[in-house]
Structure formats: C-alpha cells, structure tokens
Amino acid sequence: MTEAALNVEARTMRVPIKIWRYDSATGERALKEYVVDAPEWVTLLDVLDIIKDQQDGSLSYRKSCRMMICGSCGMRMDGAAVLACKTRMYDIVQSGHVPVISAMGNLPIVKDLVVDMQPFWDKFHAVKPWLQPGYEEPPDGKEYIVSQERMNPIHKESLCINCGCCVSECNAMESDPEFLGPQALAKAFRFVGDPRDQSDVDRLEDLNSEHGIWECTRCYFCTERCPKGVDPRDSIAKLGAESVKEGIDRDLGAKHAKWFVTSAKTTGWLRETELVPKTQGIVSAIKETRFAMTLALKGKVPPPVPPHVAQDVEESRKLYDLVHEQGRDGAAGIVQGERGIARMEYLHETSGEEPPDADG
Amino acid sequence: MLKGDPELLGRVNENLQRVGIPAYTGSIEVRHLLWEISDGPGYELLKQAAHKGLKGLRVAPFYGCQILRPSKLLGHEDPDRPWSLERIIEACGGEPVDYPAKIKCCGFPIIQAREETALGELIQPIEQAVEAGADAMVTPCPLCHLSLDAWQSKLKKATGKDFQMPILHLSQLVGVAAGLEASELMFKRHVVSVDPVLEKLEV
Amino acid sequence: MELASRDVISRAEQTEIDEGRGVDGNVLLDLRHLGAEKILDRLHGTRELSMVFAGVDPIREPIPVRPGAHYHMGGVDTDVWGKTNVEGLYAAGECACVSVHGANRLGGNALMETITYGKRAGRHAAEWALANTTIEIPESTEQDAERDLKALLDRSDGERPWRIRDELARTMHENFGVFRREDQMERQGEIVAGLRERYQQIVVEDKGQLFNSDLTQALELEFLLELAECMVVCGIARKESRGAHARPQDYPDRDDANYMKHTMVSWENGEPRLDWKPVTVTKWQPQERTY
Incomplete structure (x- = not known):
C-alpha cells in the first residue's frame, strides 16, 4: 500500500521535467526545464500544478477532475499521449529519465499544453452523438427497459471521456486532417450498436463517406493510447462489418474487405491477384495496369487463373454459412473478448498468478 | 483471448465441431520470428548463423503496427521504445539507424482505398531513414515490405522524390548475414533494387 | 451499512x-x-x-x-426550468440547486440534475435566447468588473494564490467537514475572513490574453472564499442535524418544526445575507431514515 493511500506524511522526491512552451500569438516556442520537490505519490498533473503555483504561473494546461473522468488533461509525455492525472511519476523519477511534456498531436496548439479542441468537437458532432430512438415515448409515465446484456456490446465505447489521446496519435489523421478519426468513430459505434437507436442505416451511410471508417489505417495507436480501454480500432472494424452487412459497400475499403470474405469462402485462400480489380473496379484497375505490370514482372503477383482452391475449402464454406445463420456476419462477429483481455492484463500485472477465488 | 474466456472458447469449439473441425485446445503459443531471434536461444543461434555479417551496413528498422500494438495483447516489448530489430541488426553486424517514424504506419491497409492518405504515411519512414543515412530498411512485416518497396515509385510520381531505398524483409536481412545467395533470397522480386546493398557487402 | x-x-x-x-x-x-x-x-x-x-x-x-467533499448539494437557486433570478441566466448540473436532493444526494441522483434538468434548462435557455437578443446590464457593473480585473492584472508584487487555496481546503475539511461544532464553525468564519483579507494582495503572474488559467484560477479562488463564507454563515444558523449537516454535540436531531426550510443566501455589500424559503411537501412525507 502506498503512503498516499495511508495519509502518512509522504516522503518527497526531486522531479526534473522538461516542458515544450508555446505561444500561438507570437509563435515563440521553447523547451524549458523545471525541477520540483514533490511527494512520492504525485502524478504528472500534480507536478504541473506545483510548477504553476510555485514557479511559473504562466504555464498553461487543462485540468478539472483529477481522477480520469473529465478528459481535460490529455497531453504528450515523451511523444505519447497520456492523461496527466493518470500518470504516476515515481517510477519515472527512479529510472533517472527526464520526461519531455508537450501538447497533443493532430490539433492546433493554443498555448503550452493547451490545444484547440474545436476540430475534435466538430468531428464529434458530425457523427450525431445522441440517441435517435425513433419510437414514441411510452404512455402513462411508464418506461422501456433495456437489458444489461444488450447494452454490453457498447460498454467500452460508453467509457470514452473525450480526452483526445487517440486523436493525438492517429496516423491517418496526420496524413489527412479531415479523417473523422478514432474518437468520433468509436462514439458513432456507441450509437450504431445501441439496441435503442433506430437510425443505424442512416448513420452507417454517413460514416461511409470519404473521410469515414474506411480511411482508418489500422495503426492501432488509438487503442494503444486510450486511457479508458475504449479500443477505437475495434469499434471501427465493427462499423465496417455492420456497413457491409447492411449492403453499404460502395467504398473501396468495403469492397476490399468483402473480397477477403469472398475469396475465403470460394477457395479457402485469399485471392490476392483479384484484390485490386475487386477493390477498385475494372476501369481504375486498368489505369493501374503499368504499376500492376511492374509488380507482375517482378513476380510479386501470382497468376489469377486457375485460382488455387484449398483442399478443405468445404470447412471454410460451412463456417461462412454458420456465421450468417447465427447472425454474426456484422459487428457481433468481431469478438472483442474483453473478459479474456481483462484476465490477461490481470495476469500480466500480477506476473502470471491466477486470480483468487471469491471465497479465497 | 480465447484462453482467458472459457465462454468464448466454448462457443468457438461448438461451431468448429459443427463443421467437422477438431476443437481448439488453447495449447498453441503464437510466436513471431522477430521475437524468436531477438532473445533467448533463438538469439544465440542467430549470432552463430550471421557469421558473414553486415559489415557495418546502416540499417533502418521499421517495425510495423501490428507487431507492436495493442501491446497488452502482444506484450513482447515497449511499443514506443522497441529494441528487438535493433538487437538483431547488431547481432548481424549492422548498424541500426534511429528515426522517429520507425514505429508508425506504412499506410498499406488503405493503400488501395485511400492512396493519397496512405502515401502521406508511407513517405515519413522512408524520408526519415534517408535523412538518417540508412543504406537499407528492414521490416518483419510482409505488407510493410510490399508498400515500402513497391510504392516508392508512386511516391516519386506524387512528390517527385526518388528515394531508391532498398527494403529488406527481416528474413532476408538474416539471410544476407548468414551468407545465403541473392538468388535464394529472391531479391529479383524487389521493385527497388537491392544491388547497392549487395555491392556494399561485396556479395 | x-x-x-x-x-x-x-x-x-x-x-x-x-x-x-x-x-x-x-x-x-x-x-x-x-x-x-x-x-x-x-x-x-x-x-x-x-x-x-x-x-x-x-x-x-x-x-x-476516507470521507471527502464529493458533491455540493446546494447551488445556484433555480426553478424547475433551470432559470435563476438573473434575467437570461440559467444553471444546470452540480452548480445548480433545483432542490431535488434536499440535504443529501443519493447515489446516482446527480444524473437527474444533469440529464433531466440539464435538458430542461438547455431547452428553456435556447427558447429564451431565440426570443431575446440583448439584456440590459448596468454600465456600472461592467465598469466595476473591468476595474477589478485590471487592478488584479496590474499588481506585480504580492502573495501567490495557491497558499490561500490550500489553507482554505485544509481548514474547511478540518472545521467544516463531516461533523460540525459551533466553535469550530465560528473559528472557520474567522479563518475565511483572514484568507479573504490576504486575497486582496494576490499576484497573477500570467499577464497574457491567451488561455490565462493563472487569472481564471485566481478569480475562482475569490469565488471559493465567498462560497466558504456563505457555508459558514448558513451552517451556524442551522441548529439541527439534517442529511450531510451533522452536529452530534449540540443538535444531534432533525428539527422539522424549526428547520424544514431551505437556506437561502445572497451576496450583498461584500457579505452573505441569510434568508429562508419554505419547503413544499406534496406526496412524500419526510420520514426518519433507518437501515
């Protein structure tokens, strides 16, 4: 148990830290070093508070709840987005490392560690983050009941605190700032997956726009950085699966994804050669002919005919039918396995020791 | 995931049974070549095998997204400060080149559906590796290999920059260090020529 | 339990x-x-x-x-539409007091404050804003605010606000926490007065116009001090125990005859003015809590 928890007069430590200061009005930018004496239990946010109170009142950062609920204090430590209030400093200080703190990425910096969240909120609002039940309010002051079981598929998306840590590091957004991005898309799945929401198809149509789900580059930075376990990449995959299930497959990304399913079903393998024409259509594929020829000449592309059919392709076909029969061809087919992951994490934290039983 | 979730494992096995496939017992541990040869007995074997050496070749490691993230599922190394490729390059007698984009995305997954966005990602590691003075890049991911190698021509078309950066797959890097023939390593299938590397190593 | x-x-x-x-x-x-x-x-x-x-x-x-200050059961007095007594100003959430919680909030009931009354206040405020484009503010009010702000920003020497804030937090916890005693509450009144005195000489280091949280935090401290003074005055005046207001030494019991009423406080001439408002009891009669 830590001293913080025990309210004992805590031991203190010397915390060195570097902060990228910035002023958007003047464009001035400077890396400043600070050293504070702080109790051993401090978080990064506590350290910033001490600096602001006692050394430099002009240091700017956002904060509010101090307990991982409000999502205000997203920032970067050594280039990785973190919640300042969740980041304990003790181990970092012990390692002798001097962390460098900077503002989040993919958003314009206003001052020091404060970014302009407007582009973030614009994308958030673009996915209509509210319930559209499409049914009448029940009569006589009664209420509709939705079971916990039916809400479970969007449980993790509901944990999002809009901190922006996922957006900060989104590789696709870095390349195209208009990409809707992980936060908005995870939020979108929170409503598409909500059994009460009746506007799924409209939502999916919108999300299949140019800067929607199919622009995600699967870098998994969002999932890695999220301080609340939302796993936006998983949400985006589920939105893709739901789109295809609803027949919204005009996007090249959807066609690409569909081809994987079709080739697995027909041959048990991925028919790579046909991936380009099946994704881009014949006309575009012809435009790509020179590029494709280069690859073909180098022997990178196996000949398309006859397609190689796996010996046990029947298994693959039966599985395909079974998945459809069970209604798992959409988001329900993407198994998040929260329980399994939680258990793995737990075992990781406790170095492989099994959890104690309830009676233990 | 399945090992930690008996309910899910039960459902998967029930379905496998229904189509006549034997049940999954959860006894298989999935390992990657990168992990096998960067640590433990595999690393010792690598050091013996790489007797020809890379003769100080400057190699820029490029990890690929899904061998690093999500780290709680993979767990081999710190996804922000990975070390395994560097360790292998050194064991092979090369000199690892450091650059920020080595842990980022190459753009491959959307290179067909959103080529422009993908190229915006792809250029970062290649450009940074060039600036850092790399002779070649190495990646353990076959798809990163494809985009880094084959799509350089498209980068040239889009930006006018002709990097001509040779891209080695991890297995090829080890193969070169172990003295395998260029023909065995299938360099003829590369779009960007690997010859400058081979000349440097006098293979 | x-x-x-x-x-x-x-x-x-x-x-x-x-x-x-x-x-x-x-x-x-x-x-x-x-x-x-x-x-x-x-x-x-x-x-x-x-x-x-x-x-x-x-x-x-x-x-x-251990116990901590988690939620402010009181707040800006509003009607059931989030309207305050200032024309065009609406309040919702934890800063507001629609009086659904009484002297204690039950777990989960803050949702009513945010979801139900947030929606009502938002809708009403929007309707008001559509029908009204301007409100009259006395010129003197604006001038006073600008003068105070300028004085605060112009001061280059003085005490940094954080010590005052930390002392306020610590002493409020000690003297105005879970159990309240007349003498401690009075002592806290003196402490708050002393802190308010010191506040007059605080210095704001950030003089800029851009995201100046040094300034906003200093202004918030002033509000905290005023709020603390209001709480002290109200706490001393309520000579009973009710909900989170517990006086086991001198007034251990609830006194519906004298105190089943809302405590109202307004800020006048630099100090709190105490008032009361009757409670409307409709369907549910107050009962003693037992577990």
Whole structure:
C-alpha cells in the first residue's frame, strides 16, 4: 500500500521535467526545464500544478477532475499521449529519465499544453452523438427497459471521456486532417450498436463517406493510447462489418474487405491477384495496369487463373454459412473478448498468478 | 483471448465441431520470428548463423503496427521504445539507424482505398531513414515490405522524390548475414533494387 | 451499512478514524469477497482508481478510503426550468440547486440534475435566447468588473494564490467537514475572513490574453472564499442535524418544526445575507431514515 493511500506524511522526491512552451500569438516556442520537490505519490498533473503555483504561473494546461473522468488533461509525455492525472511519476523519477511534456498531436496548439479542441468537437458532432430512438415515448409515465446484456456490446465505447489521446496519435489523421478519426468513430459505434437507436442505416451511410471508417489505417495507436480501454480500432472494424452487412459497400475499403470474405469462402485462400480489380473496379484497375505490370514482372503477383482452391475449402464454406445463420456476419462477429483481455492484463500485472477465488 | 474466456472458447469449439473441425485446445503459443531471434536461444543461434555479417551496413528498422500494438495483447516489448530489430541488426553486424517514424504506419491497409492518405504515411519512414543515412530498411512485416518497396515509385510520381531505398524483409536481412545467395533470397522480386546493398557487402 | 446513504457512511467512517480504529487515517473497504471475476467485469473503474491512486488491487487487498467533499448539494437557486433570478441566466448540473436532493444526494441522483434538468434548462435557455437578443446590464457593473480585473492584472508584487487555496481546503475539511461544532464553525468564519483579507494582495503572474488559467484560477479562488463564507454563515444558523449537516454535540436531531426550510443566501455589500424559503411537501412525507 502506498503512503498516499495511508495519509502518512509522504516522503518527497526531486522531479526534473522538461516542458515544450508555446505561444500561438507570437509563435515563440521553447523547451524549458523545471525541477520540483514533490511527494512520492504525485502524478504528472500534480507536478504541473506545483510548477504553476510555485514557479511559473504562466504555464498553461487543462485540468478539472483529477481522477480520469473529465478528459481535460490529455497531453504528450515523451511523444505519447497520456492523461496527466493518470500518470504516476515515481517510477519515472527512479529510472533517472527526464520526461519531455508537450501538447497533443493532430490539433492546433493554443498555448503550452493547451490545444484547440474545436476540430475534435466538430468531428464529434458530425457523427450525431445522441440517441435517435425513433419510437414514441411510452404512455402513462411508464418506461422501456433495456437489458444489461444488450447494452454490453457498447460498454467500452460508453467509457470514452473525450480526452483526445487517440486523436493525438492517429496516423491517418496526420496524413489527412479531415479523417473523422478514432474518437468520433468509436462514439458513432456507441450509437450504431445501441439496441435503442433506430437510425443505424442512416448513420452507417454517413460514416461511409470519404473521410469515414474506411480511411482508418489500422495503426492501432488509438487503442494503444486510450486511457479508458475504449479500443477505437475495434469499434471501427465493427462499423465496417455492420456497413457491409447492411449492403453499404460502395467504398473501396468495403469492397476490399468483402473480397477477403469472398475469396475465403470460394477457395479457402485469399485471392490476392483479384484484390485490386475487386477493390477498385475494372476501369481504375486498368489505369493501374503499368504499376500492376511492374509488380507482375517482378513476380510479386501470382497468376489469377486457375485460382488455387484449398483442399478443405468445404470447412471454410460451412463456417461462412454458420456465421450468417447465427447472425454474426456484422459487428457481433468481431469478438472483442474483453473478459479474456481483462484476465490477461490481470495476469500480466500480477506476473502470471491466477486470480483468487471469491471465497479465497 | 480465447484462453482467458472459457465462454468464448466454448462457443468457438461448438461451431468448429459443427463443421467437422477438431476443437481448439488453447495449447498453441503464437510466436513471431522477430521475437524468436531477438532473445533467448533463438538469439544465440542467430549470432552463430550471421557469421558473414553486415559489415557495418546502416540499417533502418521499421517495425510495423501490428507487431507492436495493442501491446497488452502482444506484450513482447515497449511499443514506443522497441529494441528487438535493433538487437538483431547488431547481432548481424549492422548498424541500426534511429528515426522517429520507425514505429508508425506504412499506410498499406488503405493503400488501395485511400492512396493519397496512405502515401502521406508511407513517405515519413522512408524520408526519415534517408535523412538518417540508412543504406537499407528492414521490416518483419510482409505488407510493410510490399508498400515500402513497391510504392516508392508512386511516391516519386506524387512528390517527385526518388528515394531508391532498398527494403529488406527481416528474413532476408538474416539471410544476407548468414551468407545465403541473392538468388535464394529472391531479391529479383524487389521493385527497388537491392544491388547497392549487395555491392556494399561485396556479395 | 455499505449501501446506506453517503452521509451515514461518512459519519461511520469518520467515527472509526476519530476513535482510533482507522488505519493511518483511513478505513479499509474490502471487496475481496466479490471475487476477481466480478471485480474485473463490473467494477473496472473502481479497480482502476484504486490501482492508479492508492496502488492497491482490490482483488487482493482492501482499499483505504476516507470521507471527502464529493458533491455540493446546494447551488445556484433555480426553478424547475433551470432559470435563476438573473434575467437570461440559467444553471444546470452540480452548480445548480433545483432542490431535488434536499440535504443529501443519493447515489446516482446527480444524473437527474444533469440529464433531466440539464435538458430542461438547455431547452428553456435556447427558447429564451431565440426570443431575446440583448439584456440590459448596468454600465456600472461592467465598469466595476473591468476595474477589478485590471487592478488584479496590474499588481506585480504580492502573495501567490495557491497558499490561500490550500489553507482554505485544509481548514474547511478540518472545521467544516463531516461533523460540525459551533466553535469550530465560528473559528472557520474567522479563518475565511483572514484568507479573504490576504486575497486582496494576490499576484497573477500570467499577464497574457491567451488561455490565462493563472487569472481564471485566481478569480475562482475569490469565488471559493465567498462560497466558504456563505457555508459558514448558513451552517451556524442551522441548529439541527439534517442529511450531510451533522452536529452530534449540540443538535444531534432533525428539527422539522424549526428547520424544514431551505437556506437561502445572497451576496450583498461584500457579505452573505441569510434568508429562508419554505419547503413544499406534496406526496412524500419526510420520514426518519433507518437501515
């Protein structure tokens, strides 16, 4: 148990830290070093508070709840987005490392560690983050009941605190700032997956726009950085699966994804050669002919005919039918396995020791 | 995931049974070549095998997204400060080149559906590796290999920059260090020529 | 007991701590009987808080806990549409007091404040804004505010606000916490007065126009001090125990005959003015709580 928890007069430590200061009005930018004496239990946010109170009142950062609920204090430590209030400093200080703190990425910096969240909120609002039940309010002051079981598929998306840590590091957004991005898309799945929401198809149509789900580059930075376990990449995959299930497959990304399913079903393998024409259509594929020829000449592309059919392709076909029969061809087919992951994490934290039983 | 979730494992096995496939017992541990040869007995074997050496070749490691993230599922190394490729390059007698984009995305997954966005990602590691003075890049991911190698021509078309950066797959890097023939390593299938590397190593 | 309302739990915890049965200023909350599965599944957030801030995994160890100021049951007086007595100003959420909680908020009931009354206030405010484009503010009010702000920003020497803020927090916790005593509340009144005096000479270091949180935090401290003074005046005046206002030494019981009424306080001429408002009882008659 830590001293913080025990309210004992805590031991203190010397915390060195570097902060990228910035002023958007003047464009001035400077890396400043600070050293504070702080109790051993401090978080990064506590350290910033001490600096602001006692050394430099002009240091700017956002904060509010101090307990991982409000999502205000997203920032970067050594280039990785973190919640300042969740980041304990003790181990970092012990390692002798001097962390460098900077503002989040993919958003314009206003001052020091404060970014302009407007582009973030614009994308958030673009996915209509509210319930559209499409049914009448029940009569006589009664209420509709939705079971916990039916809400479970969007449980993790509901944990999002809009901190922006996922957006900060989104590789696709870095390349195209208009990409809707992980936060908005995870939020979108929170409503598409909500059994009460009746506007799924409209939502999916919108999300299949140019800067929607199919622009995600699967870098998994969002999932890695999220301080609340939302796993936006998983949400985006589920939105893709739901789109295809609803027949919204005009996007090249959807066609690409569909081809994987079709080739697995027909041959048990991925028919790579046909991936380009099946994704881009014949006309575009012809435009790509020179590029494709280069690859073909180098022997990178196996000949398309006859397609190689796996010996046990029947298994693959039966599985395909079974998945459809069970209604798992959409988001329900993407198994998040929260329980399994939680258990793995737990075992990781406790170095492989099994959890104690309830009676233990 | 399945090992930690008996309910899910039960459902998967029930379905496998229904189509006549034997049940999954959860006894298989999935390992990657990168992990096998960067640590433990595999690393010792690598050091013996790489007797020809890379003769100080400057190699820029490029990890690929899904061998690093999500780290709680993979767990081999710190996804922000990975070390395994560097360790292998050194064991092979090369000199690892450091650059920020080595842990980022190459753009491959959307290179067909959103080529422009993908190229915006792809250029970062290649450009940074060039600036850092790399002779070649190495990646353990076959798809990163494809985009880094084959799509350089498209980068040239889009930006006018002709990097001509040779891209080695991890297995090829080890193969070169172990003295395998260029023909065995299938360099003829590369779009960007690997010859400058081979000349440097006098293979 | 674990599922009793928060004021009851707080008093039980504080009694244990005060009477020397605590563990280093805490009592221990044991969740282990629930088992790893249930804690991982259903209490993920609780476990996370416990692990990050106390370094304790509730699957294996009890969590050290103690009472803290969690929620302000009072707030800006509004009607059921979030309207305040200032034309065009609406309040909703924790800053508002629609008076649905009385002297204690039950777990989960803040949702009513945010969801139900947030929606009502938002809708009403929007309707008001559509029908009204401007409101009259006395010129002197604006000038006063600008003058005060300028004086604060122009001052280059003085005390940094953080000591005042920390002292206010510590003394309010000590003298105005779970249990309240007349003498301690009066003592706290003097302390707050002293802190307000010191506040007159604080210095704001950030003089800029851009995201100046040094300035906003200084202004917030002034509000905290004024609010603390209001709480002291009201606390002393309410000579009974009700909900989170517990005076076990001098007034241990609830006194419906004299105090079943809302405490109203307004800020006039630099100090709080106390007033009362009757409680409308309709369907549910107040009853004694038993567990």
